Amino acid sequence: MKTKLSAFSSALLILAVTVLGACSNVDRNRGVNNPALSGQTLVAQVCSTCQGFTGESVSPEFPKLNGQQRAYLVAQLTDFKGHVRSDAKGTAYMWGFTHLTPEQIDQLADYFSSQAPMHRPAVPAQSLARGELIFKSGLPDLGVVQCSACHGAQAEGNATFPRLAGQHASYITAQIQVFQRTDQRPRGEPMKQVTHLLSDEDSKAVARYIESIGEPR
Amino acid sequence: MRKESLVLRFRLLSFLFGLVLLAGGQAAHAVPSFARQTGQSCVACHAGGQFPELTPYGRLFKLTGYTMGDRGNPLAAMVVADGTRTRNNQDSSGNTLSPKDGQFILDYGSIFVAGKLADHVGGFAQFTYANYDNQDANGNWQGHWGSDNFDLRYASRQVDANRDFIWGLTLNNNPTVQDVWNSSPAWGYPYVSTTQGAFGGLPATPLLEGALAQQVAGVGAYFYLNQHLYAELTTYNTAKAGWRFLSMGNHTGDANHPLTYLDGSSPYWRLAYTRELDAHNFMVGLFGMNAGVLPLDGNNQPIFGTGSTHYRDVGVDAQYQYILAPHTVTAQFRYIHEKINDDTLTLYTGPATLNSTRLKVSYVFRNKYGASLALSNVSGSSDPTAYAGSANNVPDSRMWTPEVFYMPLQNVRLGVQYNMFTRYMGSATNYDGNGRNASDNNTLYVYAWAAF
Numbered sequence: 298m299k300t301k302l303s304a305f306s307s308a309l310l311i312l313a314v315t316v317l318g319a320c321s322n323v324d325r326n327r328g329v330n331n332p333a334l335s336g337q338t339l340v341a342q343v344c345s346t347c348q349g350f351t352g353e354s355v356s357p358e359f360p361k362l363n364g365q366q367r368a369y370l371v372a373q374l375t376d377f378k379g380h381v382r383s384d385a386k387g388t389a390y391m392w393g394f395t396h397l398t399p400e401q402i403d404q405l406a407d408y409f410s411s412q413a414p415m416h417r418p419a420v421p422a423q424s425l426a427r428g429e430l431i432f433k434s435g436l437p438d439l440g441v442v443q444c445s446a447c448h449g450a451q452a453e454g455n456a457t458f459p460r461l462a463g464q465h466a467s468y469i470t471a472q473i474q475v476f477q478r479t480d481q482r483p484r485g486e487p488m489k490q491v492t493h494l495l496s497d498e499d500s501k502a503v504a505r506y507i508e509s510i511g512e513p514r
Numbered sequence: 515m516r517k518e519s520l521v522l523r524f525r526l527l528s529f530l531f532g533l534v535l536l537a538g539g540q541a542a543h544a545v546p547s548f549a550r551q552t553g554q555s556c557v558a559c560h561a562g563g564q565f566p567e568l569t570p571y572g573r574l575f576k577l578t579g580y581t582m583g584d585r586g587n588p589l590a591a592m593v594v595a596d597g598t599r600t601r602n603n604q605d606s607s608g609n610t611l612s613p614k615d616g617q618f619i620l621d622y623g624s625i626f627v628a629g630k631l632a633d634h635v636g637g638f639a640q641f642t643y644a645n646y647d648n649q650d651a652n653g654n655w656q657g658h659w660g661s662d663n664f665d666l667r668y669a670s671r672q673v674d675a676n677r678d679f680i681w682g683l684t685l686n687n688n689p690t691v692q693d694v695w696n697s698s699p700a701w702g703y704p705y706v707s708t709t710q711g712a713f714g715g716l717p718a719t720p721l722l723e724g725a726l727a728q729q730v731a732g733v734g735a736y737f738y739l740n741q742h743l744y745a746e747l748t749t750y751n752t753a754k755a756g757w758r759f760l761s762m763g764n765h766t767g768d769a770n771h772p773l774t775y776l777d778g779s780s781p782y783w784r785l786a787y788t789r790e791l792d793a794h795n796f797m798v799g800l801f802g803m804n805a806g807v808l809p810l811d812g813n814n815q816p817i818f819g820t821g822s823t824h825y826r827d828v829g830v831d832a833q834y835q836y837i838l839a840p841h842t843v844t845a846q847f848r849y850i851h852e853k854i855n856d857d858t859l860t861l862y863t864g865p866a867t868l869n870s871t872r873l874k875v876s877y878v879f880r881n882k883y884g885a886s887l888a889l890s891n892v893s894g895s896s897d898p899t900a901y902a903g904s905a906n907n908v909p910d911s912r913m914w915t916p917e918v919f920y921m922p923l924q925n926v927r928l929g930v931q932y933n934m935f936t937r938y939m940g941s942a943t944n945y946d947g948n949g950r951n952a953s954d955n956n957t958l959y960v961y962a963w964a965a966f
Binding site: 325326327328329330331341342343345346347350351355356357358385386388389390392393394395467471 | 552553554555557558570571574575578581582583584633634670671672673674675678790791792793795837838839
């Protein structure tokens with residue numbers, strides 16, 4: 298009797314799971330290459346896992362996306378989709394999104410660009426003067442152009458030049474190194490030219506300053 | 515060894531490799547079918563690439579039922595070749611303790627069927643072939659196929675600006691295999707260890723540290739709120755009759771792989787609190803299980819009606835992770851207190867307690883070069899029946915395990931591990947009363963692990 302009950306209960310459970318599984322809800326689908334999903338569903342069910350719901354990631358492994366320039370987001374998503382951007386983090390996390398539709402890319406870009414912009418850290422960083430100097434005036438002797446020339450006086454970004462204000466400092470530093478030492482981000486070619494003589498120490502200094510000028514918390 | 519036996523095992527492992535080739539047309543990852551499903555690398559889900567340790571993202575992937583991504587080829591495979599060297603491989607009578615000592619062998623392999631089944635249903639099923647499972651009466655080695663870890667889930671996630679609520683159901687065959695933190699037993703350290711050595715671990719462990727693995731069927735429900743609070747309740751029964759697919763390879767009456775019988779349903783509960791701060795991720799948790807295990811007779815048949823051995827396990831655990839390329843630092847801690855009452859008086863003479871403590875710290879650089887140090891400690895009440903091998907009738911043992919490993923590819927790991935005992939069954943020296951010292955059990959283990 299016990300055996301029959303056990304067999305019955307296992308069959309019942311598997312049936313229940315199958316029925317639950319068959320209940321498809323396109324608003325809660327977690328597919329990465331499903332053209333039927335809206336950008337909003339992708340944000341909630343997939344992107345938010347690393348980025349947080351608004352795009353303001355907690356871990357500096359992932360860049361903050363909230364308030365990012367729309368054109369920049371479209372360009373990067375397109376590059377990930379086409380495997381044009383091949384830096385290690387981009388490859389590890391983003392190369393699966395090969396079938397994003399232009400509409401989905403637009404919706405994702407609309408969503409993240411319309412969120413309240415990135416915040417500065419709760420605890421202010423120290424020693425910001427050197428970074429501020431590089432950001433505002435560059436290092437002419439080394440051919441390092443001031444960041445504000447392209448990224449804006451408040452590092453708010455402009456079209457395909459990304460917003461930087463409030464971005465994770467370690468993410469900025471890592472990307473500067475990608476630009477300096479690799480060709481893994483072809484769209485960042487101008488960055489290679491203006492940062493190739495920037496020392497690691499100065500990279501960190503300017504990244505620290507840029508992070509500190511995010512929106513107040 | 516008989517030639518036919520060798521040929522058979524070679525064919526079985528060839529079959530595994532065949533599946534590997536079948537599954538591995540694309541870039542390989544661990545578990546590779548998950549990576550194909552998401553299009554992501556091993557390191558997205560595994561901290562520093564050290565399978566099976568999960569990143570925060572990997573935990574959410576599992577909690578949402580392995581359903582992120584798109585359904586694809588669910589097949590994957592894993593092969594482990596290794597060698598074991600025991601410091602003193604002979605007991606006091608001159609008998610060999612670990613017959614394969616000093617040999618590098620193709621030890622075991624697994625097939626995985628893992629991935630998304632439907633929008634909200636996914637699973638992970640592992641089947642493992644042990645190449646040198648046991649020796650027959652003539653001393654010939656026998657291989658063995660069996661169910662390994664299994665976890666089938668339904669999961670739902672509702673997320674908006676104010677709330678992130680994940681809930682799900684799990685069907686699994688090993689208490690804590692459904693857990694997403696590597697401080698709990700099923701996916702805790704060691705991630706690879708000697709199967710052939712006589713001293714791969716401590717001589718006594720609580721029930722929750724593996725005694726019920728692949729013997730039981732558990733049905734449970736869980737939720738994870740705002741990526742802070744996790745709660746789960748699962749009930750386990752013997753994996754027999756309709757649940758037998760969860761305990762394949764174990765059979766009632768089988769001398770080498772008898773089926774363990776639970777005395778009725780056994781509840782398992784779990785609470786955890788997590789917090790992410792910059793690149794740091796913290797977790798503290800509580801868990802426990804009450805279970806009665808029926809005695810087996812001389813033919814490994816369950817004995818009903820004479821009571822059972824009751825185990826009450828309560829554990830506290832914690833995990834810390836710092837993940838920011840190129841560095842990965844992780845630490846896990848677990849403590850389990852177990853109370854035992856043996857109605858049958860066959861395993862224990864009287865009421866007993868057992869305390870198990872585990873601590874592991876690891877560092878991985880560039881997802882390639884890693885090192886870890888683990889401490890395993892067990893202590894407990896004295897019992898002449900349970901710990902007859904101890905001159906003092908106690909389980910008290912302490913083992914340090916340093917390990918270094920190298921991952922030339924993200925699906926290949928080469929490692930060296932050393933189990934160093936400073937105390938064994940109550941003493942550092944002459945613990946068995948026959949002159950054997952704890953350090954005689956020190957065991958060197960080298961391995962090559964690959965998944966496709």
